[in-house]
Amino acid sequence: xxxxxxxxxxxxxxxxxxxxxxxxxxxxxxxxxxxxxxxxxxxxx
Ligand SMILES: [Zn+2]
Numbered sequence: 001x002x003x004x005x006x007x008x009x010x011x012x013x014x015x016x017x018x019x020x021x022x023x024x025x026x027x028x029x030x031x032x033x034x035x036x037x038x039x040x041x042x043x044x045x
Pocket of ligand 1: 006007008009010011024025026027028029
């Protein structure tokens with residue numbers, strides 16, 4: 001299942017939730033982006 005991320009506060013929102021109401025439940029923003037399925041975390045000393 002795909003999920004979106006709020007561009008404003010970074011909350012994860014399921015696509016099925018966006019079908020009902022296309023706003024972020026946390027901050028009310030309407031800008032979302034689809035994060036990559038796999039996120040790479042790189043740490044360097
Ligand atoms: Zn938000």
